[in-house]
Amino acid sequence: MTASMAERGEGKQALFATLGARFGARFSQGQSLREQHANTLTWLKREPPDAVLFAETEAEVADCVKLCAEARVPVIAFGTGTSLEGHVNAPFGGVSLDLSRMNRVLAVHEADLDCTVEPGVTRKALNDQLRGSGLFFPVDPGADASLGGMAATRASGTNAVRYGTMRDAVLGLTAVLADGSVIKTGGRARKSSAGYDLTRLLVGSEGTLGVITSLTLKLYGIPETIISAVCPFISIAGACNATIAALQLGLPLARIEFLDEVQIRACNAYSHLSLPETPTLFLEFHGTPSSAREEVEAFATIAQAEGGGELAYAEHQEERTKLWQARHDAYWAVRGLRPGAEVLATDVCVPISALADCIAATREDIDQLGLVAPIVGHVGDGNFHVMPLIDPADAEERRKAQGFLDRLVARALAAGGTCTGEHGVGQGKIAYLAAEHGPGLAMMIAIKKALDPLNILNPGKLFALP
Amino acid sequence: MTASMAERGEGKQALFATLGARFGARFSQGQSLREQHANTLTWLKREPPDAVLFAETEAEVADCVKLCAEARVPVIAFGTGTSLEGHVNAPFGGVSLDLSRMNRVLAVHEADLDCTVEPGVTRKALNDQLRGSGLFFPVDPGADASLGGMAATRASGTNAVRYGTMRDAVLGLTAVLADGSVIKTGGRARKSSAGYDLTRLLVGSEGTLGVITSLTLKLYGIPETIISAVCPFISIAGACNATIAALQLGLPLARIEFLDEVQIRACNAYSHLSLPETPTLFLEFHGTPSSAREEVEAFATIAQAEGGGELAYAEHQEERTKLWQARHDAYWAVRGLRPGAEVLATDVCVPISALADCIAATREDIDQLGLVAPIVGHVGDGNFHVMPLIDPADAEERRKAQGFLDRLVARALAAGGTCTGEHGVGQGKIAYLAAEHGPGLAMMIAIKKALDPLNILNPGKLFALP
Numbered sequence: 046m047t048a049s050m051a052e053r054g055e056g057k058q059a060l061f062a063t064l065g066a067r068f069g070a071r072f073s074q075g076q077s078l079r080e081q082h083a084n085t086l087t088w089l090k091r092e093p094p095d096a097v098l099f100a101e102t103e104a105e106v107a108d109c110v111k112l113c114a115e116a117r118v119p120v121i122a123f124g125t126g127t128s129l130e131g132h133v134n135a136p137f138g139g140v141s142l143d144l145s146r147m148n149r150v151l152a153v154h155e156a157d158l159d160c161t162v163e164p165g166v167t168r169k170a171l172n173d174q175l176r177g178s179g180l181f182f183p184v185d186p187g188a189d190a191s192l193g194g195m196a197a198t199r200a201s202g203t204n205a206v207r208y209g210t211m212r213d214a215v216l217g218l219t220a221v222l223a224d225g226s227v228i229k230t231g232g233r234a235r236k237s238s239a240g241y242d243l244t245r246l247l248v249g250s251e252g253t254l255g256v257i258t259s260l261t262l263k264l265y266g267i268p269e270t271i272i273s274a275v276c277p278f279i280s281i282a283g284a285c286n287a288t289i290a291a292l293q294l295g296l297p298l299a300r301i302e303f304l305d306e307v308q309i310r311a312c313n314a315y316s317h318l319s320l321p322e323t324p325t326l327f328l329e330f331h332g333t334p335s336s337a338r339e340e341v342e343a344f345a346t347i348a349q350a351e352g353g354g355e356l357a358y359a360e361h362q363e364e365r366t367k368l369w370q371a372r373h374d375a376y377w378a379v380r381g382l383r384p385g386a387e388v389l390a391t392d393v394c395v396p397i398s399a400l401a402d403c404i405a406a407t408r409e410d411i412d413q414l415g416l417v418a419p420i421v422g423h424v425g426d427g428n429f430h431v432m433p434l435i436d437p438a439d440a441e442e443r444r445k446a447q448g449f450l451d452r453l454v455a456r457a458l459a460a461g462g463t464c465t466g467e468h469g470v471g472q473g474k475i476a477y478l479a480a481e482h483g484p485g486l487a488m489m490i491a492i493k494k495a496l497d498p499l500n501i502l503n504p505g506k507l508f509a510l511p
Numbered sequence: 512m513t514a515s516m517a518e519r520g521e522g523k524q525a526l527f528a529t530l531g532a533r534f535g536a537r538f539s540q541g542q543s544l545r546e547q548h549a550n551t552l553t554w555l556k557r558e559p560p561d562a563v564l565f566a567e568t569e570a571e572v573a574d575c576v577k578l579c580a581e582a583r584v585p586v587i588a589f590g591t592g593t594s595l596e597g598h599v600n601a602p603f604g605g606v607s608l609d610l611s612r613m614n615r616v617l618a619v620h621e622a623d624l625d626c627t628v629e630p631g632v633t634r635k636a637l638n639d640q641l642r643g644s645g646l647f648f649p650v651d652p653g654a655d656a657s658l659g660g661m662a663a664t665r666a667s668g669t670n671a672v673r674y675g676t677m678r679d680a681v682l683g684l685t686a687v688l689a690d691g692s693v694i695k696t697g698g699r700a701r702k703s704s705a706g707y708d709l710t711r712l713l714v715g716s717e718g719t720l721g722v723i724t725s726l727t728l729k730l731y732g733i734p735e736t737i738i739s740a741v742c743p744f745i746s747i748a749g750a751c752n753a754t755i756a757a758l759q760l761g762l763p764l765a766r767i768e769f770l771d772e773v774q775i776r777a778c779n780a781y782s783h784l785s786l787p788e789t790p791t792l793f794l795e796f797h798g799t800p801s802s803a804r805e806e807v808e809a810f811a812t813i814a815q816a817e818g819g820g821e822l823a824y825a826e827h828q829e830e831r832t833k834l835w836q837a838r839h840d841a842y843w844a845v846r847g848l849r850p851g852a853e854v855l856a857t858d859v860c861v862p863i864s865a866l867a868d869c870i871a872a873t874r875e876d877i878d879q880l881g882l883v884a885p886i887v888g889h890v891g892d893g894n895f896h897v898m899p900l901i902d903p904a905d906a907e908e909r910r911k912a913q914g915f916l917d918r919l920v921a922r923a924l925a926a927g928g929t930c931t932g933e934h935g936v937g938q939g940k941i942a943y944l945a946a947e948h949g950p951g952l953a954m955m956i957a958i959k960k961a962l963d964p965l966n967i968l969n970p971g972k973l974f975a976l977p
Contacts, residue, residue, distance in 0.1 A: 078546055112586065140904030156755055156864035199704040212704050212711070228951040233927035234860040236676050237891045238665040238715055238935040241955045242975055245678070245711035249704055266761040289622055293645075295732040297763070336802040394700040398622035426701045461699035469704040477719075481705055485694040488962065489707045496954065507706055 050269070055409045057138075060116035061096055064421055067108065071099040074362035082141040084131040088387035088435055088443075089473055094121055100145045102220065103227060103258040109142055110256060113226030114501050115505075121503050122252040124165060124191030124506035128198060129390035130471025132251055136505040142256060144193055145224055150174045151259065159216055159233060161261045164193020171262075178280030180264040182209035184466065187376050193257045198469035199249030201428035203372075206292075206425030207299045207331065208465065214263050215248050220255035223497035226335045233261060251469050252503035254496050268331035270301075271303045271342055273365035274358035275376055276328065276348050277321045281305065281408070283352035288424045292397065297341050300329035301425040302372055305408065308379070308419035312371035315378035320371060321354070326424070327372045375421050379432050386434035389446050390473070393457035394428035403456055410452060414445050455480075478508060523604075526582035527562055533574065536582040537565040539692075541891035548589055548607040554853035554901055555939055560587055560601035566607045569685065569724040571695060575608055576722060577691030580967050587969050588718040589818060590631060591655030594664060595856035596937025598717055601769040602971040610659055612901070615950075616640045616877050625682055625699060627727045629660020637728075646730040649674035652933065653842050659723045664935035667716030669838075672758075672891030673765040674796065676933065680729050682715050686721035689963035699727060717935050719968035720962050734797035737806050739831035740793065740824035743787045747771065749866035750790045754890045756813045758863065762806050768837070768838055770805035771874065774845070774885035778837035781844035787820070787839060792890070793838045802857065825880075843885050845898050849883055852900035855912050856939070859923035860894035860932030869922055873897055876918060878910050894932035921946075936973045944974060 049221055064072045073079075074096045095118075100106045105235050113120045118471035119139025126133050135141065147163035154160065162171060167300065169189045171182050186195060186200035193459060196218065202208035209212075217231025232241035247255055278284040284303055291298060304312065306322045313320055328344065330337045345356045359368045366373070380388065404420060411418045411431065422429030433446050453475045454464045464470075464477040478486050490499075490508060493500075500510055530538045539545075540562045549557035554945060563585075566572045577584045585605025592599050601607065607803045613629035615635060620626065621644055628637060635655045637648050651668035660666075662684065683697025694711035713721055738837060744750040750769055751753050757764060770778070779786055796803045811822045825834045832839070846854065872885060875945075877884045877897065888895030898917065907972035914960050920930045920943045929937075930943040935973065944952050959966075966976055 105888060154862065154864065156759070157862040158758065159862070193540065199702075199708075201702055204717065205702060212702070212708065222838050226950050226953075228954055229949060230951055232929055232947075234894075234923075234929045234932065235863070236665075236667055236671060236678070236860055236932050237929035238858075238892065238931045239929045239938055239940065240715070240934050240944055240952070241720075241958060242678065242708075242711045242715055243948075243954060245708045245949055246958075249706070249708055255705075266759055268761060292624065293622070295734060299613060313590075318856040332802075334804060336798075339799060339801060392704075394702055396623040396625070397701070398620065428700075428702065443853055457700075463698055463700045463703035463705045465704045466700065466702050467704050469597060470706055474705065478706055481698075482709075484692050485696055486706070487692075487707055488688065488694055488709060492707060492848040494714075495957050 049475055050297040056116040057095065057118050060118055063095070063112055064098060064109070066250040068098055073097050082126065082133060082143065084134045085126060087131070087390050087473070088437060089131040089134065092134035094141035095138045097141045097143055099146050100121070101146050103221065104271065105260050106142065106256050107221045107225045107227055109140065110221050110223065113140055114223060114225065114499060117499060117501070119504050120256065120501055122193070122256045124194030124195065125167060125188065126196065127188035127324040128471060129188045129468045130473040131324060132198065132469060132506055134472060145191065147258070156179065157233060158264045159261055159266055161259055162192055165191050165258055167191050168195065169424065179267055182262060182264055184211055184214050190445065192260055192262065194500065196248050196257055196260055197250065197252050197420050199467065201467040202301055203300045203423060205423060206301060207297060208265060209469050210247060212248055215244055217244055218247060218257050218261065219259045220247055220257050222255045223499065223502050231261065235303060249469065251471065251506050253493060253507050254502065256502070270328045270332055270334045270337040270360065271365065272337045272358055272360050273368050274328040274330070274341060274356050275368055276326045276356045277354040278324045278326065279352040281324045281404050282401040284326050285404070285424060286363070287348045287351040287353055289397050290351070291344055291424065294343065294347070296343055298328060298425055299331040300327070301371045302327040303424040303429065304375065305420040308375060308421055309371065311372060311382050311419055315381045316370050316374045318371055327369055342344045361434035379419050379434070382419070383434040387437045388413050389430045389433045389435055390468060391450060392451055392468040393429070393462055394426060395457050395460040397427045397460030399460035400424060400427050400463065403460055404429060406456055407453055410449060414449060414451065416445065424466055427462065428465065472506060473511055475507065512942055516795045522582040522602060523561065523584050523923060524858040526578055526584055528560070530564060530575070534564055539563050544584050548609065550593065550594065550600045551592060553595050553597070553599045553856050553939070554903060555597040555600065556604050558600035560607035563607045563609055567612050567779055569687065572608065572722050572724050573687045573693055574689045575606065576687050576689065580691065580965055583965060583967070585728055585970050586722065588659070588663065588722045589656065593635060593654035594660065594761060594937060595658045595901055595934045596939040598664065598935060598937040598969070598972055599668060600938060611657065613724070617642060620699070621646065623699060624730045625727055626730055627725055628658055630723045633657050634661065641730065645733055645734050648668040648728060650677055650680050656881055657728055658728065660713050660721055662726055663716065663718050663934065669766045669768055669889060671889060672767060673763060674731065678711060678714055680712055682727040682729060682932045683710055683898030684713060684723050686727045688721045689965065689968050693854060697727065706758050715933050715935065716856050716936065717972050720968065720975050722968070736798055736800045736803040736826065737831065738765060738796040738803045738824055739834050740794040740796070740807060740822050741834055742822045743820040744792065745818040746788045747790045747870050748791050748867040751870065753792065753814045753819055755863050756817070757810055758891065760809065762796060762809055764891055765797040766793070768793040769890040769895065770841065770887035771836065772884040772889055774841060775837065777844040777848050777885055778840060781847045782836050786838055793835055813952070838927055845900070848885070849900040851947050853903045855899045856918060856934060857897045857916060857919055858894070858931045858934040859919055859928055861923050861926040861928030862894060863893040865926035865928065866890060866893050869926055870895060872922055873919055875957065880915055882911065882915065892932065893928065938972060941973065941975055
């Protein structure tokens, strides 16, 4: 990268002229479109790209990457823009490569319980298309994110405890690398020992090693019986201990979600409910009629021993939705607590034995700071989100929130955990990777440099390269 | 690598003098020890290392790798030597780094269902040490392999259909890289999105990217009830279709193993049994008393619809062992079919819908060639092993077997499968990686070159570097 700024600027204009000629109206430098393609959901500042390109085929993705590489201009893959860590920002400018129009389900193999999709298909769109097949795709981050974006950030959600994360869900994928070459990783076999696990290397690489152009995903049969349940607890420790006991007993819980009393209060206000304002678990059981009921009973016994109140449960779809209303609306309820505020997204994940202490210490920290910050946890995985609501114009509040985040991550790392369970690093967690990975960070950077020597693919994410 | 052969020979002798001085009797150039550290289990030729070093600590592993790297001498990690693809051979000489004395279980975290072990701990030794905890480690390749070796080859076994492979079992690990640096990947959190998945990159890398020095593994609660069952079928297709139907119904089978009629005949002879000599499924169900029995009944109904005979089942340990005797002894029964012959290990894995056709075509190929070659399959994963017994001195038979292997792999790849489901590439499957991965192979080699530029770590495995 020895070109002068002027030369690079000229190269960029020439590139944009080429892309405009090649892609017509699907290439745009319009301001509002560029702003829609920057981070919009969290307190991280918006850094719009120079231009947006809507790709419709793998070949177009490859062309775009090749042309950008020649001109030394960054390429930022974009799905739905629902990332919480600034993944779609363009700190060094460049082209936002919007894949939302690559939204076809290419194949569903019912006998093999898998499907192949383009990266712009969202998780809800996939499940809509699977309707009638008796199959479903389980991974469910809060947003209706694109499956390419979910793979790129190694996303999960409420039922990872039973069905795993995107790490587990992706059997194989195709991707365009930094030099414009197209690779296919994995396949449709359920397991393989044939060389380096390129699938898992690309899943979670946040667009820094390649742009995903298709994914083969595992599917599951819709369970015969689904029972939803809600159980209030006296203490956070009680809710966490009940979770540990259920996991140790091997109860195959499909979902076990924790909401603290602040979050329940927010949900009561937002969704007009009257839940007891106390730490609460929301559960879901998948099985046959008898196995699901057996699990509910087993969990009720466990909960009682840990100070749990009465377990409310429901089997019919409509009642289940009503029972879980608070959980479904949690994110919007949080925002309702302080209109106009920005959310600081946090996402630590710890060994489950450390969860109760980690949440308790975090709650204490919040209370001392006087922050408004509900807690929602995928407690079966040891993963929880604290969501401080911050006035972006208040420097003192931002400083407080930053200190809070630093301590939260330090607490998680000290317990053997991670700074991010499912959101990814993006821009917001870069500062913590050295502490989490030590010399492993140098190994990551060595891989990045080998595969993207020009640092074209989503620069400024995951790590700050020199 | 511009040093002349003579200089390299001198460098090697100087290195061995240094290692001898540093490690005393734990470093040896004795011939019988060297031969024990070459491939011994399959038809691949033995290629002993120049020397063997027994390391006892991570620091010693790091010292060995550093010294070898300085002298440009290969390092081949060695666990129990039970690899089936020549992984422990030393085609370019070098030091076999024997890790079998690093055999301590470092920690068991019962509440978190995980443990940390040194790489030389074998899977059976781990389960022995877990006795009394109510927990077990599920991954079970046939041999009592070391856990480091199992991770390095991404091994699995009979219960991967329920509990996954080493890819899923390893939460994190420590490893010594080619430059002697020590990295720690992953952690004890159940999930993480914090950067590239170095754990999964090292699992299955066959000692070519790093030497694993410790592993953190997922554990599971021993199920309350275990039921074993055996079911004969009229045809291979019937057995495969019953498997597909059970998976589609979401039956959480713990094990579902296929033995063809040739294998059953071998087992009857070897273990003095009188099983009907027909394609047969061996099953295991894990659950509560009622859920396990419910599954047995559900499977019996499925089997009947696919031409299955009567399902024999047992719940008590002793009866279960008796019922599964044939499966347990399968490998030795095969060798008993033709004493003195060598086994060609094969390991294709295909989408389950392709399994019946793939096995049938393979059986036909065997019969046309007149080979003795039983089939055993982990059919829940679509993975099966054909084991031709070859007279190593008979060139014509070797040629036939090679042709058979080529066609078997081609058939699997055409079905979207892989040349190796669980054994790894080693030396024996190198020839197939280009066809399986296409341009992905160049990406693997780019990673190898970035992380081991001197090609010190297990050279000649996974790919033939120029």
